[in-house]
Each structure stands twice: as C-alpha cells, then as structure tokens.
Amino acid sequence: MSTSAGTGTVTLARRAGFARDLSSVALRALRLTARDKESVIPGLFIPLFFLVVNIGSLQSFVEGNLPPGFDFKGFQLPVSVIFAVTGVSRAGSLVIDIQDGYLDRLLLTPVNRVTLLLGLMVADLVVVTVLGVPVVILGLLIGVSFETGLVGMIVFILIGTAWGVAFTGFPYAIALTTGNPIAVNNAFLLFFPFAFLTTAYVPQGQLTGWLAAVADWNPVTYLLAGMRALVLEGWDWTAIGRAFLAAVLVGVVSFYLAFASLRGRVRKG
Amino acid sequence: MSAAISARGLVRRFGETLAVAGVDLSVATGEIFGFLGPNGAGKSTAVRMLTTLLSPTEGSAEVAGFDVERETEQVRLRIGVALQESALDPKQTGREILDLQGRLYGLDAPVRAARIAELLELVDIGDAIDRMVATYSGGMKRRLDLAAALVHRPEIVFLDEPTTGLDPVSRSMVWDEVRKLNRESSTTIFLTTQYLEEADSLCDRVAIIAKGRIVAQGSPTELKRSIGADVIIARVAPDDVTRATAALRAVPELGHVEATGDSIVVGVSNGGTAISPVAVALSGANVHVIELTMRTPTLDDVFLETTGARMRDEEEGALR
Numbered sequence: 001m002s003t004s005a006g007t008g009t010v011t012l013a014r015r016a017g018f019a020r021d022l023s024s025v026a027l028r029a030l031r032l033t034a035r036d037k038e039s040v041i042p043g044l045f046i047p048l049f050f051l052v053v054n055i056g057s058l059q060s061f062v063e064g065n066l067p068p069g070f071d072f073k074g075f076q077l078p079v080s081v082i083f084a085v086t087g088v089s090r091a092g093s094l095v096i097d098i099q100d101g102y103l104d105r106l107l108l109t110p111v112n113r114v115t116l117l118l119g120l121m122v123a124d125l126v127v128v129t130v131l132g133v134p135v136v137i138l139g140l141l142i143g144v145s146f147e148t149g150l151v152g153m154i155v156f157i158l159i160g161t162a163w164g165v166a167f168t169g170f171p172y173a174i175a176l177t178t179g180n181p182i183a184v185n186n187a188f189l190l191f192f193p194f195a196f197l198t199t200a201y202v203p204q205g206q207l208t209g210w211l212a213a214v215a216d217w218n219p220v221t222y223l224l225a226g227m228r229a230l231v232l233e234g235w236d237w238t239a240i241g242r243a244f245l246a247a248v249l250v251g252v253v254s255f256y257l258a259f260a261s262l263r264g265r266v267r268k269g
Numbered sequence: 270m271s272a273a274i275s276a277r278g279l280v281r282r283f284g285e286t287l288a289v290a291g292v293d294l295s296v297a298t299g300e301i302f303g304f305l306g307p308n309g310a311g312k313s314t315a316v317r318m319l320t321t322l323l324s325p326t327e328g329s330a331e332v333a334g335f336d337v338e339r340e341t342e343q344v345r346l347r348i349g350v351a352l353q354e355s356a357l358d359p360k361q362t363g364r365e366i367l368d369l370q371g372r373l374y375g376l377d378a379p380v381r382a383a384r385i386a387e388l389l390e391l392v393d394i395g396d397a398i399d400r401m402v403a404t405y406s407g408g409m410k411r412r413l414d415l416a417a418a419l420v421h422r423p424e425i426v427f428l429d430e431p432t433t434g435l436d437p438v439s440r441s442m443v444w445d446e447v448r449k450l451n452r453e454s455s456t457t458i459f460l461t462t463q464y465l466e467e468a469d470s471l472c473d474r475v476a477i478i479a480k481g482r483i484v485a486q487g488s489p490t491e492l493k494r495s496i497g498a499d500v501i502i503a504r505v506a507p508d509d510v511t512r513a514t515a516a517l518r519a520v521p522e523l524g525h526v527e528a529t530g531d532s533i534v535v536g537v538s539n540g541g542t543a544i545s546p547v548a549v550a551l552s553g554a555n556v557h558v559i560e561l562t563m564r565t566p567t568l569d570d571v572f573l574e575t576t577g578a579r580m581r582d583e584e585e586g587a588l589r
Contacts, residue, residue, distance in 0.1 A: 011346060031365070104352055105352070
C-alpha cells in the first residue's frame with residue numbers, strides 16, 4: 001500500500017512484479033484464445049489439407065525421380081508443421097485492444113511494458129505447440145515413422161514451436177506500428193518467400209540456379225533439414241542445431257522489430 | 270490544502286496542430302474538478318498527459334506529488350482512469366476484467382475478491398458481472414469502466430467524459446456514483462465533460478477550455494456570477510443583430526453584452542430592473558424584437574462571454 005502526502009485516500013496498488021505481470025497477460029491471452037477457437041482451428045486445416053494433397057499428387061513423381069528408398073511422406077511432414085505454426089499469434093486481438101482502447105487501459109496500470117508483448121508470446125508458445133501435434137498425428141496415421149522415436153518426435157515439435165514463436169514478432173510489429181487489422185492479416189504474406197523459396201517440395205540437391213542460391217540463405221531450409229533429419233535419418237546434431245539456430249536468428253530480428261514497435265507505441269501514446 | 274494535480278504551461282502539439290496550448294491548473298485534494306469544453310477543445314489530450322499516456326510537448330505537471338514524465342510509475346500507482354470510450358475487452362466477463370486490473374495493481378487474491386464485491390455495490394452491475402462485456406448496455410459498460418478504474422482504490426480518479434452517449438437514467442446513476450466516491454473516500458476527481466449541467470451539478474470547481482486554452486476557472490457559482498445575477502436574452506430579426514448589440518452596449522447599467530446567432534445575451538445584476546432599459550434601448554434603435562426572456566446565467570453563458578461563441582457552435586466549428 002502507498003499514499004502520497006496530502007491525499008486523502010490510501011491506495012492498495014503496488015508493483016506486481018515481472019513474473020506476475022507476465023502470467024497475468026499470458027493467462028488472459030490463453031483464455032481469449034480458448035474462446036476464439038474460430039481464429040485458430042481453420043488455420044489448422046490448411047496444413048493438413050496440403051499434407052494429404054501434396055503426398056497424393058507429388059509422391060510418385062518425386063520418389064520416381066530420386067534414388068530408391070526416398071520417403072516423400074516423411075519429407076513433407078515438416079513442411080506441414082511449419083505451415084501450421086507460422087503466423088499464429090494474438091496480433092489480431094492486439095489490434096482490437098488498440099482500437100478498443102483496452103491497451104491504453106493496460107498502459108495506465110504499473111504493468112511492466114515488456115510483459116504486455118511477452119505475455120502474448122508465451123500464450124502463442126502454448127498454442128503453436130498444441131497445433132503441431134495434430135499434424136504429427138496425421139503423419140503417423142498415413143505411415144510416417146520417426147527414425148529418432150518418441151523423443152525425436154518431441155524435438156521435432158519443439159523445432160516447429162521455436163519457429164512459430166520466432167515468427168510472431170513480425171505480426172506483432174505490424175500490429176503495433178499500424179494498429180490495422182488488415183495489415184496484420186496480410187502479415188502471412190511475409191511467410192511466402194520463406195515457405196516457397198526453399199526445399200519445401202524437393203531436396204536441396206535437386207534445386208538449381210537462383211532458387212538454389214536463395215534457398216541456401218533461407219532459414220526455413222535449415223529448419224526443414226533439421227526436422228527431416230529427425231524423421232528420416234536420426235540424431236544429426238548439426239542439422240538439428242542449425243534448425244534451432246535458424247529459428248533463433250529469425251526470432252532475434254522479429255522480436256527486435258516487435259519490441260521496437262511496442263516502444264514506439266508506448267512513447268507515441 | 271495541498272494540490273492533488275497541478276500543471277504549468279502544459280502544451281501538446283501533433284505535427285502542426287496545437288491540441289493543448291498552455292494549460293495551468295491546480296486541483297485540490299478531495300475536490301471534484303471539471304474540465305468543461307466542446308469536442309476538440311483539448312480535454313482528452315490534457316487528460317492523456319496527466320495520466321502518463323502522452324508526453325507533453327512543453328510544460329510540466331504533477332499528479333499526487335509526482336512528475337507525470339519522470340515518475341510515471343508512481344503516478345500510475347495512485348491514479349484510476351476511465352477514458353472517453355469505455356476501454357473494455359468485450360470477450361472477457363466483467364469479473365475477469367476487474368480481476369485482471371487487480372492483478373496488474375499487485376493486489377492479492379483475497380483483496381481482489383473483497384474489492385470486486387465492494388465495487389459491485391458501488392456500480393450496481395448485479396449478476397451481469399459474470400457475463401461477457403459484449404452483452405452489456407452502454408450504461409453498464411460505463412459503470413464497469415468506472416469500477417475498473419477504482420479496483421486499487423486510487424487517490425485520484427480521472428473520468429474522461431464519463432456520461433457521453435448515456436441516456437438520462439444512466440447518466441444520473443454515474444453522477445450518483447461519482448458523488449458517493451468523492452463523499453465516502455475523499456477521492457479527488459478530475460472529470461472532463463461537454464455537458465454544462467454535469468459540470469454545474471457535480472463539480473466543486475470548473476475550468477472552461479476552448480481551443481486548447483483555459484478561458485475561465487472557478488466554482489460554477491462564481492463563474493456564473495461573473496456574468497451577472499441574471500441574463501436577459503433578446504432574440505431579434507437577423508438583420509438587426511449588429512444594431513441591437515450596439516444599442517445595448519451603449520446602456521451604462523447593463524453588464525456583458527454578447528451576440529450569438531440571432532440572440533443577444535445581456536448579463537445584469539438585477540433582471541427585474543434591467544429588462545425595461547433593454548426594451549427601451551432596442552425599441553429606440555428600431556430593432557424588431559422576436560422574443561425577450563430572462564433567466565439565471567448558465568455555464569454556457571460563461572463560455573459565450575469568454576470565447577464569444579456558444580459551446581455547441583464551437584463544437585460544430587471544431588468538426589468542420
């Protein structure tokens with residue numbers, strides 16, 4: 001409790017602390033996500049659809065042009081997980097908070113400003129982890145098997161989670177900079193070069209020309225390589241390490257943009 | 270009595286636009302202070318600066334004894350704010366909103382539960398507290414917004430146009446809640462309003478703001494008395510307004526004379542004795558008088574006297 005000289009009321013307010021601020025913001029975000037299933041679940045059908053369709057249409061062609069034993073189903077599973085977790089964030093609801101003035105209400109409290117964004121990202125972490133699971137289950141149902149077993153499956157989902165969370169910084173940066181829901185919805189377009197200028201459909205060795213050069217610089221290439229290693233090859237620590245590193249590097253860039261945008265919005269009022 | 274809120278030369282620019290043009294004010298502890306002005310006058314911008322949401326371009330302000338720019342956290346711990354639009358999340362229940370507010374102000378679970386129970390009595394939301402805010406009426410949202418501003422028992426409460434858009438019954442309920450809050454806990458209240466009767470009825474002191482500047486300040490009674498004890502309003506033919514104004518200004522025993530539209534407002538110390546010279550002067554100037562009425566002054570008359578326009582006219586000008 002604190003009071004100021006000369007004022008009549010004794011306020012009950014005090015700083016809640018970083019951890020409590022973080023959990024308060026994250027719990028609200030998770031509660032709203034649970035109530036807002038329509039914004040999450042439809043996005044899951046797209047990767048499941050692509051997994052089935054890509055395998056159905058391309059498996060014979062790709063496997064026919066590669067050495068015997070190439071498993072196109074296992075090769076495609078990481079692509080579907082990446083599609084499932086990319087762009088999943090609470091940025092849309094953050095824009096609504098900005099427009100409704102609710103973000104101002106939060107900014108009027110002594111809440112640690114960083115937790116206003118970090119709390120949303122904690123909630124995103126839970127959501128993207130959960131979203132990766134049905135894709136992996138579908139993969140198992142259609143015959144994909146993991147060379148690294150159950151532990152490899154968990155690491156596989158964790159790489160997807162790391163990437164999903166790393167990517168959230170971009171929509172948050174757009175949300176905080178523009179306060180515009182359409183701009184946030186279009187943030188998914190940012191993923192297109194990441195998703196398609198890479199080894200999504202054929203192995204790296206089969207890419208030629210400029211696409212091969214771009215794919216070498218695309219972090220998703222290394223992400224997919226690490227995840228594919230867990231499914232098709234075994235514990236290739238170099239590939240797995242590079243996958244996590246790729247997610248971390250993208251996360252550094254996107255989080256920098258997001259927190260810079262948060263600072264800008266807080267300062268701008 | 271010490272100042273709960275003080276501001277010196279507070280200025281805020283948005284690019285070329287000067288929203289607040291040098292506000293000086295002092296609000297005493299335990300006072301209900303009204304910031305009265307039309308839309309676009311700079312009221313909300315001033316509130317956003319005093320509540321740490323916006324940095325002043327120039328000047329300084331202290332709230333609860335702390336600088337609003339350098340000691341933002343200390344200020345935030347001591348203030349409660351209900352902004353102009355009810356800042357509520359429609360996908361949470363009223364109780365969830367109040368509970369989250371309590372958590373962010375560091376209140377432990379039993380304290381939060383006790384405060385929510387107290388606030389439910391104050392703002393009378395009833396069972397709706399466990400419904401989604403999306404289902405609330407405008408009045409209920411306003412009252413929940415007020416409750417959210419009070420969860421941590423702030424020393425100073427800022428209410429930015431707390432009754433705008435409410436029906437008369439809801440408005441009256443909010444007024445009662447504000448009075449009760451001030452009476453029972455001596456909470457200092459800073460409220461902005463565009464409603465003259467709200468400022469008149471609720472506030473101990475009022476500052477009238479127009480185009481970012483405070484043009485008059487004092488208790489509603491003092492401000493109205495500055496115009497005169499009574500006001501005589503002469504509605505005349507539109508072509509006669511200039512001539513009528515000049516004729517009335519020439520009468521020595523009359524006070525302030527201001528023209529607004531097709532009416533001339535005359536502040537007088539005694540309406541009963543002044544109405545005759547007014548009628549004689551208008552007749553002598555060959556003015557076609559449509560209506561001649563007398564009443565006690567309002568804050569709108571003070572606004573007219575200090576700015577040369579009615580609040581409604583000023584508002585329309587701001588919107589153009």
